[in-house]
Amino acid sequence: MKKEPKDTRVVVGMSGGVDSSVAALLLKQQGYDVVGIFMKNWDDTDEFGVCTATEDFEDVVRVCNQLDIPYYSVNFEKQYWDKVFTYFLDEYKAGRTPNPDVMCNKEIKFKAFLDHALSLGADYLATGHYARVRERNGQFEMLRGVDNNKDQTYFLNQLSQDVLSKVMFPLGEMDKKEVREIAKENNLATATKKDSTGICFIGERNFKEFLSEYLPAQPGKMKTLTGEVKGDHDGLMYYTIGQRHGLGIGGSGEPWFVIGKNLEDNVLYVGQGYHNDHLYSDALEATDINWILPGELNEPFTCTAKFRYRQQDSKVTVYPMENGDIRVEFAEPQRAITPGQAVVFYEGDVCLGGATIDRVIKNEKYIQHLA
Amino acid sequence: MEPIYLDHAATTPVHPEVVKEMIPVLEHTFGNPSSVHHFGRQARKILDESRQVIAESIGANEKEIVYTSGGTEADNMALIGVARKRQNEGKHIITTSIEHHATLRTAEYLEKEGFEVTYLPVDETGRISVEDVKNHLREDTILVSIMYVNNEVGTIQPVQEIGELLKEHSAYFHTDAVQAFGTLPIDVNELGVDLLSVSAHKIYGPKGIGFLYVREGIMLQALQHGGEQERKRRAGTENTAAVKGFQKAVELIGQERKARNHKYSAFKKHFLQTLEEQEVNFSINGDEQNSVSSIVNISFPGTNVESLLTNFDLSGIAASSGSACTAGSVEPSHVLSEMYSSRDERTTNSIRFSFGNANDEEQMGRSAKKVAKIVHRLT
Numbered sequence: 097m098k099k100e101p102k103d104t105r106v107v108v109g110m111s112g113g114v115d116s117s118v119a120a121l122l123l124k125q126q127g128y129d130v131v132g133i134f135m136k137n138w139d140d141t142d143e144f145g146v147c148t149a150t151e152d153f154e155d156v157v158r159v160c161n162q163l164d165i166p167y168y169s170v171n172f173e174k175q176y177w178d179k180v181f182t183y184f185l186d187e188y189k190a191g192r193t194p195n196p197d198v199m200c201n202k203e204i205k206f207k208a209f210l211d212h213a214l215s216l217g218a219d220y221l222a223t224g225h226y227a228r229v230r231e232r233n234g235q236f237e238m239l240r241g242v243d244n245n246k247d248q249t250y251f252l253n254q255l256s257q258d259v260l261s262k263v264m265f266p267l268g269e270m271d272k273k274e275v276r277e278i279a280k281e282n283n284l285a286t287a288t289k290k291d292s293t294g295i296c297f298i299g300e301r302n303f304k305e306f307l308s309e310y311l312p313a314q315p316g317k318m319k320t321l322t323g324e325v326k327g328d329h330d331g332l333m334y335y336t337i338g339q340r341h342g343l344g345i346g347g348s349g350e351p352w353f354v355i356g357k358n359l360e361d362n363v364l365y366v367g368q369g370y371h372n373d374h375l376y377s378d379a380l381e382a383t384d385i386n387w388i389l390p391g392e393l394n395e396p397f398t399c400t401a402k403f404r405y406r407q408q409d410s411k412v413t414v415y416p417m418e419n420g421d422i423r424v425e426f427a428e429p430q431r432a433i434t435p436g437q438a439v440v441f442y443e444g445d446v447c448l449g450g451a452t453i454d455r456v457i458k459n460e461k462y463i464q465h466l467a
Numbered sequence: 468m469e470p471i472y473l474d475h476a477a478t479t480p481v482h483p484e485v486v487k488e489m490i491p492v493l494e495h496t497f498g499n500p501s502s503v504h505h506f507g508r509q510a511r512k513i514l515d516e517s518r519q520v521i522a523e524s525i526g527a528n529e530k531e532i533v534y535t536s537g538g539t540e541a542d543n544m545a546l547i548g549v550a551r552k553r554q555n556e557g558k559h560i561i562t563t564s565i566e567h568h569a570t571l572r573t574a575e576y577l578e579k580e581g582f583e584v585t586y587l588p589v590d591e592t593g594r595i596s597v598e599d600v601k602n603h604l605r606e607d608t609i610l611v612s613i614m615y616v617n618n619e620v621g622t623i624q625p626v627q628e629i630g631e632l633l634k635e636h637s638a639y640f641h642t643d644a645v646q647a648f649g650t651l652p653i654d655v656n657e658l659g660v661d662l663l664s665v666s667a668h669k670i671y672g673p674k675g676i677g678f679l680y681v682r683e684g685i686m687l688q689a690l691q692h693g694g695e696q697e698r699k700r701r702a703g704t705e706n707t708a709a710v711k712g713f714q715k716a717v718e719l720i721g722q723e724r725k726a727r728n729h730k731y732s733a734f735k736k737h738f739l740q741t742l743e744e745q746e747v748n749f750s751i752n753g754d755e756q757n758s759v760s761s762i763v764n765i766s767f768p769g770t771n772v773e774s775l776l777t778n779f780d781l782s783g784i785a786a787s788s789g790s791a792c793t794a795g796s797v798e799p800s801h802v803l804s805e806m807y808s809s810r811d812e813r814t815t816n817s818i819r820f821s822f823g824n825a826n827d828e829e830q831m832g833r834s835a836k837k838v839a840k841i842v843h844r845l846t
Binding site: 131133134136141149150152153156157166167168169170171212215216217 | 773774776777778780781791792794795796797844845
């Protein structure tokens, strides 16, 4: 028996942004027993003892008071450090480009935080993500948010059946524009607040500076794949595959791009042209696979995939491998496939799941400079 | 269902009789007490009468009472006011590691200003030792500041013994009596204190008013400038209505202190007994013998503060723990960290319940049963 909304407690993860504010508002309007909770995952207390999370929490307080719902805060600094930040640093150390948002969703928001919500007697955890959950025949599917431009299923690819059965995404059916309008109509304190950008714990700060506080930078040479030295790099971790900016290579001809890394020799490979052939590959191997619907993958199948957030889908065929990993073959060669990032699979609007890109393949060979 | 308030150490509801005293002042006595006309004199009369009552309640004379905005300001005034005035005599201050932040943060501030502060440790019950005070006293010690009753665990400090010890020393003795006033009898001469902080809103008075007792002859450097009020010790127009309410709250203590203590002790006993009957696994932090009747700090092994407090509030029980950071999350208690060590799990699984006039016997059983249910669910 499904409970009435008024008897259904929904904990809303509130960040102090407009999306989660509207998520809470909509649930409140639908008559749920709504509780707002702010997560503090990062200690950035400055010399005056003020944490920048303060401003965001203040906004949560203002919105919750407007909605007349109780609000609380919960501290997951330790869990975040252990599960997300450690992974983040390890991946950079390994020369890869991690995706902390995927990990944060998997380990913090939809694990530690979900557990916390359940310990408060919540029936559901809601967030302001642009995604949809659909129950069919007792199984839970995750669908893209209706606003194609804001769809966040890429970051949610690691969610399990168990998690999806307890999750609500009230913004899944809406456009960002509509969300802003609703916030304005209701005079929410966060209606005109700027969307946050970048990785949450780094915020608006300089990425290079931030990373250098935690990992020793080892400057080295920038070379072409044929060994020609083109300059110096500040440390391999500061660059990602396909990147153009910050190389400082002048001269004539097409612009220069990062096309790979050699961790052993501390060399950053560069090449000319956006469509540099060395940036293209035709398959990848991925690990840490999560299929949202239960069941084993035994047969190859065809679907679409994204290799980065906000990318158009591309047609792929997925092959199970003996070691449990998968091999993903592209219908068309793909540019700048980056180890450490997620590959996420779709069938129409349904997100099938995802995995972490491990190795990149071209002409049946691993591209050494990419892995 | 009406929530149950078990957080009287944070603040108390204003007593109806206090409200009754304040309203006519708000309605009619609007004059500025410093004005040299009829309206001013009417207001001034209220201040003087209240000062008399408040002074008598601690065995002081009215010249020794400086109204402040509350306990925090009184503590700031005592520490900074003395330190700045006496900085040529010495730069050493002694306090404890379990003071309220009003004292601790002020002491840290003074360290940055060039003063040297000794923070005395406490034992597992939250008590400092008089011997420790003695051993740390130096010739250049200008101030000793030791709270009378700890706000988190309720432990009573040996203030009178320290006062005795300091009779032989030139250091001034300040005590933060914010949690003690109203529960323990206070006579500044018996205690041997030179400065004493009190806040009205902890004793069923209004917020925004408190006082610092300053023994006659002690000079303080003022923190606020711009007026001659409070004998030049605290500039700013006095809050006449709040002062009047404060007076009433103090008078009520005179009449009711023993009865209140008796009642709060019974509440505490009933609450703890119910927890035991419900077979909750808990232990009490601090010193059951040597603590005030209104506060009990309880550790629930296997739980954590944030989950407990949120669950309590959602079930209609208001309690607290340690202090919140500016982003709302609960910081581990510095008091429990000092008593046990910062790694001890009691610093992250303990809740302070504080009883008072907002409670009745029926609430004790009911709230303890709710607490039991939540703790059982979480463990």
